[in-house]
Amino acid sequence: MRPRDPRRLVVTDPFEAADGSFVVLTNNAGQHSLWPAPLATHPGWDRVYGPASKLRCQRYVDAYGMGDGPLITAELSVNQEFLLRFDRGDTDGAFGERHTLAAAWRITGEIDTTALRAALDAVVARHEILRTLLVADDGGCRQVIHPARSVRLVLRDLTGVAPDDRPVQAEQLLNEVDAEPFPVRDLPHLRAVLGRFDPADAVLVLTTHHTATDAWSMDVLMRDLAATYTAVEPLPPVTQYREFTAWESTSEATAGSERARGYWRQTLAGAAVTGLPTDRPLRAGRPDAYAVQRFVFDTELSSRVTAYARTMRSSPFMVLLAAYHTYLWRRLGRSDLVTPTFAAGRQDDRFAAAVGPIFNMVPLRTDLKGCRTFNDVLQRTRRTCVEAYANELPFAEVAQLAPEITETFADSAVAVAAFEVLQYPPSDGVVRLGSASAVPLRDRRVSQSVSSAIPDGALWALDITPSGQIVGSLKYNRVTFDDGTIADIIAGFRAALRAACASPEAPLPPV
Numbered sequence: 001m002r003p004r005d006p007r008r009l010v011v012t013d014p015f016e017a018a019d020g021s022f023v024v025l026t027n028n029a030g031q032h033s034l035w036p037a038p039l040a041t042h043p044g045w046d047r048v049y050g051p052a053s054k055l056r057c058q059r060y061v062d063a064y065g066m067g068d069g070p071l072i073t074a075e076l077s078v079n080q081e082f083l084l085r086f087d088r089g090d091t092d093g094a095f096g097e098r099h100t101l102a103a104a105w106r107i108t109g110e111i112d113t114t115a116l117r118a119a120l121d122a123v124v125a126r127h128e129i130l131r132t133l134l135v136a137d138d139g140g141c142r143q144v145i146h147p148a149r150s151v152r153l154v155l156r157d158l159t160g161v162a163p164d165d166r167p168v169q170a171e172q173l174l175n176e177v178d179a180e181p182f183p184v185r186d187l188p189h190l191r192a193v194l195g196r197f198d199p200a201d202a203v204l205v206l207t208t209h210h211t212a213t214d215a216w217s218m219d220v221l222m223r224d225l226a227a228t229y230t231a232v233e234p235l236p237p238v239t240q241y242r243e244f245t246a247w248e249s250t251s252e253a254t255a256g257s258e259r260a261r262g263y264w265r266q267t268l269a270g271a272a273v274t275g276l277p278t279d280r281p282l283r284a285g286r287p288d289a290y291a292v293q294r295f296v297f298d299t300e301l302s303s304r305v306t307a308y309a310r311t312m313r314s315s316p317f318m319v320l321l322a323a324y325h326t327y328l329w330r331r332l333g334r335s336d337l338v339t340p341t342f343a344a345g346r347q348d349d350r351f352a353a354a355v356g357p358i359f360n361m362v363p364l365r366t367d368l369k370g371c372r373t374f375n376d377v378l379q380r381t382r383r384t385c386v387e388a389y390a391n392e393l394p395f396a397e398v399a400q401l402a403p404e405i406t407e408t409f410a411d412s413a414v415a416v417a418a419f420e421v422l423q424y425p426p427s428d429g430v431v432r433l434g435s436a437s438a439v440p441l442r443d444r445r446v447s448q449s450v451s452s453a454i455p456d457g458a459l460w461a462l463d464i465t466p467s468g469q470i471v472g473s474l475k476y477n478r479v480t481f482d483d484g485t486i487a488d489i490i491a492g493f494r495a496a497l498r499a500a501c502a503s504p505e506a507p508l509p510p511v
Contacts, residue, residue: 022057023050026071032061048073048144049135072128072145074242079345079357080134082396083211084141086455092288095134095211097181098453102207103218104174106167109436110199113155116192116433119229120151123221124188126228127355129212129241131188143242146187156195158203170195170203171446177205179450184209190221204438210452214359216344219425219440221355226431226438241356247348248394260391261401267387268402271365274328274337275414276458276489278480282412289478292448293486294471297494302470304501312375314382316464317341317421322381323497324419324460325366326374330511331492335369338405340418343392352425361395361418362388363405372507374500409456415480416457421464429466443471451475 021037025045035041037051048071050057076084086094093099124130125148135144161169173195182191189212193205206221213221227235247253297305309316321339328337345360346352366384371377399406408416431438443465454475462472476486499506 020054021051022054023047023052024057024061034058034061046073071147072242074143074145074245076134076141076143077241077245077357078248078394078396079359080143080211080245081141082394083357083455084134088455092453094455095184096288096453097183098179098288098290098451099184099210099455100178100180100182100207100452101210101213101215101218102174102178102205102452103222104170104177104203104205104441105222105431105438106170106441107202107204107433107436107438108200109433111194111196111202111204111433111436113153113194115229116194117151117153119225120153120190120192121148122228123225124148124151124190126224126235126238127221127240129356130190130208132212132241133185133187134211143245145242149188151188152191154191154193156193158195158197161197163197166197166201168446169197170441171444173203174205174441174444175446175448175451177207178452179448180207182207182209184211189213200436203441211357213355214344214357215342215422216346216359216425217355217357219427220353222431222438222440223425223427226433229433239350239354241354241358244351244354244356244358247351253348257393260393261397263387263391264393264398264401267365268338268363268398268405270404271336271338271402272404273340273363273406273408273416274332274334275408275411276417277332278413278415279482279485280480282415282456282477282480286479288453290451290453290475291478291483292451292473292475293483293490294445294447294473295490295494296443296445296472297470297497299469301494301498301501302464302468305470305497306464306468308501308504312378312382314378315385316470317462318382318385319378319501320421320462320470320497321364321385321419322374322378323500324493325368325381326377326500326508327493327496329368330496330509333511335371335511336365336367338363338365340364340395340416342418342420343389344423347392360392362392363395363398364388374504374506374508377500377508378504415477417460417474418457419460421462443467443469444473445471447473449478453477 022034023037025033025035025041026048027045034057083094091097128145131146131148133144134141158169177193189209191207194202196202305319306316309319325337329335340361340363343360343362345358364384366380368377408414442463459475462470464470474486474490
């Protein structure tokens with residue numbers, strides 16, 4: 001049993017009260033004090049929790065009042081406030097034990113596990129959000145930033161795996177880690193698994209709770225981990241997530257918002273996010289059971305997508321989304337479609353190296369009525385994307401401007417399917433860990449019967465690998481979808497994309 005840190009000791013208040021409201025105070029020594037809420041606090045003590053009953057305050061200290069230093073509090077970000085809408089407890093939803101992110105790197109060269117542990121701990125000390133909990137009390141909800149503590153590093157012995165089988169084994173390890181529960185109250189929000197095939201061949205898996213990171217953050221974490229592992233001097237200071245939270249409400253961050261509000265009011269008037277019909281309705285109280293089916297587009301189709309995108313002055317994402325739109329149009333018999341996607345949310349360069357849930361959901365509304373060819377569909381989709389990103393606002397604010405847009409989330413007969421092409425910070429894709437090199441594991445092809453979860457719905461995630469190959473996945477809830485239905489959806493999307501790239505000027509089949 002770990003000895004109790006003396007600085008975790010609760011300094012009992014001198015006033016005994018049978019009832020009444022209390023607060024939890026902390027000082028620079030990291031001590032905590034239960035104090036009657038109506039009374040002024042002594043100099044040097046700051047409130048971190050309350051007002052609440054004395055029992056609730058004591059439970060707070062028992063759960064969170066540990067570590068080596070004082071706690072810091074901050075207001076919630078817009079994204080965190082939005083995630084709270086999907087809070088369904090410690091099992092499911094945005095704060096559930098499977099709402100996690102996992103990423104892996106294949107490492108060539110020897111790794112010093114002692115140095116790796118130290119680098120992991122340094123990353124937690126560097127990024128406050130990895131040791132931040134969202135705490136609610138009678139006064140509302142806030143971020144509570146805790147002192148740094150050690151990261152759990154698990155070593156896996158993968159010796160005996162033949163060289164030709166190692167790529168698949170590396171994927172399977174990533175999938176296993178991705179499926180493991182990670183309670184949101186476990187700090188820090190970073191774990192690591194190092195699987196070793198031999199002394200110079202390994203795979204490193206990093207996993208985080210999604211309330212603390214987004215996909216962009218995972219690459220930032222690995223870059224900082226490698227720099228800390230290799231460097232002899234500390235890294236320069238980094239922008240913290242609570243600084244991003246404070247910046248969100250500034251005039252600089254909200255410049256142009258009135259124009260953007262007008263755009264979203266007009267664009268989304270009367271619209272709701274398009275839902276995919278499910279095989280079974282989602283029943284309240286039944287735990288989620290998410291799985292992932294992975295797929296790959298062959299070299300010819302992948303090349304056609306990127307070449308056609310260049311010809312049409314579009315991005316590959318626009319071509320893929322337009323093909324998905326044609327698939328939905330035929331499957332649902334609807335031309336007016338609203339598909340949510342995700343943006344990195346880092347328009348300001350000062351947050352490019354920040355870690356946190358900065359991502360933003362952007363609803364893309366495109367009406368295909370009157371489109372005669374796929375070229376027409378792509379032009380409509382391209383215009384939608386350009387206008388939406390030029391007027392980007394936090395999704396929570398967009399939902400206030402056009403409340404009907406979220407009605408689909410409450411419909412148990414359909415699933416909201418977000419569609420994204422993964423985005424990464426600018427880099428050459430290879431990081432150095434001393435004399436070893438690490439390459440991200442992006443060409444993933446091994447499906448999962450059990451995976452990390454999302455708060456609701458389904459998620460398309462496509463990636464254009466450095467070789468130009470397009471790989472993708474569709475994450476879904478097996479409670480609401482049959483595996484065969486998901487396979488059919490993927491096949492339908494693939495067929496729509498192939499037909500579009502082969503004959504973009506051909507007349508579209510009648511709906």
